Amino acid sequence: ERLPDTILSPPPPRFHASSFSVDPTYQFPKTQQPVSRNPSHPPINSQILSRKSLSVHRTVMVLENFNSNGNASNLSSDNGCLDSLSLINSEKAVMEVIEQPLVQGIEDHLVEFSEAMRTVSKALRRAAEGKASAQAEASEWKRKYELERERNMQLENKVLGSIDLKINPTENKVEKSAQNLKRMLERDEQSQIRSGKNGIYSHEVLRDNEHNSYSNIHSKLIRKASFKLHWCCTGEKNDQHKHDIVSFEKGNITTAERSSKQICLKWDTPPQTVLILTKPNSDSVKFLAPQMIRWLKEKKLNIYVEPRVRTDLVTESPYFNFVQTWNNDDGISHLHEKVDLVVTLGGDGTVLWAASMFKGPVPPIVPFSLGSLGFMTPFHSDQYRERLKSVLQGPISITLRHRLQCHVIREAAKTEYETEEPILVLNEVTIDRGISSFLTNLECYCDNSFVTCVQGDGLILSTTSGSTAYNLAAGGSMVHPQVPGILFTPICPHSLSFRPLILPEYVTLRIQVPFNSRGHAWASFDGKDRKQLAPGDALVCSMSTWPVPTACQEDSTNDFLHSIHDGLHWNLRKTQSFDGPRDSVV
Numbered sequence: 001e002r003l004p005d006t007i008l009s010p011p012p013p014r015f016h017a018s019s020f021s022v023d024p025t026y027q028f029p030k031t032q033q034p035v036s037r038n039p040s041h042p043p044i045n046s047q048i049l050s051r052k053s054l055s056v057h058r059t060v061m062v063l064e065n066f067n068s069n070g071n072a073s074n075l076s077s078d079n080g081c082l083d084s085l086s087l088i089n090s091e092k093a094v095m096e097v098i099e100q101p102l103v104q105g106i107e108d109h110l111v112e113f114s115e116a117m118r119t120v121s122k123a124l125r126r127a128a129e130g131k132a133s134a135q136a137e138a139s140e141w142k143r144k145y146e147l148e149r150e151r152n153m154q155l156e157n158k159v160l161g162s163i164d165l166k167i168n169p170t171e172n173k174v175e176k177s178a179q180n181l182k183r184m185l186e187r188d189e190q191s192q193i194r195s196g197k198n199g200i201y202s203h204e205v206l207r208d209n210e211h212n213s214y215s216n217i218h219s220k221l222i223r224k225a226s227f228k229l230h231w232c233c234t235g236e237k238n239d240q241h242k243h244d245i246v247s248f249e250k251g252n253i254t255t256a257e258r259s260s261k262q263i264c265l266k267w268d269t270p271p272q273t274v275l276i277l278t279k280p281n282s283d284s285v286k287f288l289a290p291q292m293i294r295w296l297k298e299k300k301l302n303i304y305v306e307p308r309v310r311t312d313l314v315t316e317s318p319y320f321n322f323v324q325t326w327n328n329d330d331g332i333s334h335l336h337e338k339v340d341l342v343v344t345l346g347g348d349g350t351v352l353w354a355a356s357m358f359k360g361p362v363p364p365i366v367p368f369s370l371g372s373l374g375f376m377t378p379f380h381s382d383q384y385r386e387r388l389k390s391v392l393q394g395p396i397s398i399t400l401r402h403r404l405q406c407h408v409i410r411e412a413a414k415t416e417y418e419t420e421e422p423i424l425v426l427n428e429v430t431i432d433r434g435i436s437s438f439l440t441n442l443e444c445y446c447d448n449s450f451v452t453c454v455q456g457d458g459l460i461l462s463t464t465s466g467s468t469a470y471n472l473a474a475g476g477s478m479v480h481p482q483v484p485g486i487l488f489t490p491i492c493p494h495s496l497s498f499r500p501l502i503l504p505e506y507v508t509l510r511i512q513v514p515f516n517s518r519g520h521a522w523a524s525f526d527g528k529d530r531k532q533l534a535p536g537d538a539l540v541c542s543m544s545t546w547p548v549p550t551a552c553q554e555d556s557t558n559d560f561l562h563s564i565h566d567g568l569h570w571n572l573r574k575t576q577s578f579d580g581p582r583d584s585v586v
């Protein structure tokens, strides 16, 4: 809106702040009425400035006339009455002008310049504040890393302690270590009772859960089958690879050393208890499960199934009353103490389901294929009798599938490990944009080093077992499941050069949603349990000490190669015919 010329080029001011008074009844002539404010046009800076200068100039004119004529009547307007509000505003504006000597009577662009300077100084101040807060944040994360490392070291020391116990040569030392272990277990048990949690701890002699109504009949002392794992070293002359890597005497499987060598399981005492886990709503599974249970019962084995499956079985026939189950989560958390072997009937999803039931040590899993793909399910269900017989007899080749341990760390949490339980994944943890339409922005750190910023649909942190799952679809490499490592694979990165990485198994990764992220991110674990990550939240991920041992049909390598050939038709191409041009023989 254009201002009248008189206002745009006012005469220079000729007054002193102390030498005027104003008539509150004065009103501007119509031609000098304030520019009307249109509510549909919100004021912008220049409008504000114009209005401010208009008010100043108007005051200047009023005062000038007032000074030269000595009264206000000469100034009186066409309409003859004064607008007191305008005058009060004008007076305010004059005071502002006086308080800001820099803009007094100066052109509009100087006013704008001073505004710009103010903006610059504000931006500088904000940058300095941002730097200080980033430094504070970095030191906070360092503290969190140290916590995580300390925790991992404590776990490892515990494992090494129990292995020491096995290999200690002198009897005295064995006795001493046994006492230490006993004390450790008692301490563990007491602390679990105190904290009201049912954690994972090992027992040599196990008792059936007395609170379980179905197992009350069987509540007698039973010894869990003991076995040893060895390196398979066909053709090796020297014994350096032959040492036991883990003993089952203490009840748990833990990896003291991780290796890509083939591992072999040999039973010391025959397995007695089998847990059968089945894919829901599958007719083929419903048909096979009762047959398998009857066969295992004939072999005098105890059988556990999920509560839903037991109900179905007993409804079908009261014969299945001997089948045991559990009533609550507490029952699930004690399963590893009773079960010698887990049989899965389904696809890869059922193996993932079985692994997710064990938050600590996992008994060996025998996966039967009743799905469509079956990367981790090498056993054919139609040969279940022969396969189970050879597994129950042993020895069998197994693949120790490493898992990732994931912690969600909330920005708001003070002591993060107390707030959210760690989640173990066999395939992968995915951090993606979920339902948000914004580009995911994720800051990635490996131990203390910044790795990169993922801008795209998300990121997959995968195990080598999971390398043939979502990781493969996102362009990551396929890796033999016995290779220890963490795969770092972006999902649809908006960059031309973001190649996937494979990191060593000992690193701790932290994926952080930055404070300036436009949207939230979502973490999902083996394709389940989605958790929202707000700006400031992070996911910390490292290799777990509790692997998932799965029985092989042949051995790790052959099973893996069969899977990629049969399941994915990897590198299938018609063979080039001999009929055509060829290198000439010299």
Ligand SMILES: NC(=O)c1ccc[n+]([C@@H]2O[C@H](COP(=O)([O-])OP(=O)(O)OC[C@H]3O[C@@H](n4cnc5c(N)ncnc54)[C@H](O)[C@@H]3O)[C@@H](O)[C@H]2O)c1
Binding pocket: 347, 348, 349, 350, 352, 371, 373, 374, 375, 376, 427, 428, 465, 466, 467, 468, 469, 470, 471, 473, 525, 526, 527
């Ligand atoms: N774009 C994708 O390829 C994609 C998307 C989402 C999830 N997934 C995968 O699905 C998994 C969950 O499996 P589910 O069966 O519960 O869900 P689901 O029933 O949706 O099956 C997903 C498919 O992935 C296959 N699969 C699972 N684990 C595998 C592995 N280790 N190697 C090769 N193939 C594997 C399954 O056989 C199945 O065909 C997730 O862990 C994730 O890896 C893949």
Ligand SMILES: Nc1ncnc2c1ncn2[C@@H]1O[C@H](COP(=O)(O)OP(=O)(O)OP(=O)(O)O)[C@@H](O)[C@H]1O
Binding pocket: 277, 278, 279, 280, 306, 346, 347, 348, 349, 350, 351, 352, 353, 370, 371, 372, 373, 374
């Ligand atoms: N015992 C179970 N209880 C509840 N859900 C289960 C159980 N077993 C499997 N599931 C779920 O059922 C879904 C399908 O299972 P699974 O992948 O084994 O079968 P599938 O899809 O027929 O096999 P494939 O993936 O090889 O085609 C998965 O999401 C899995 O998590």
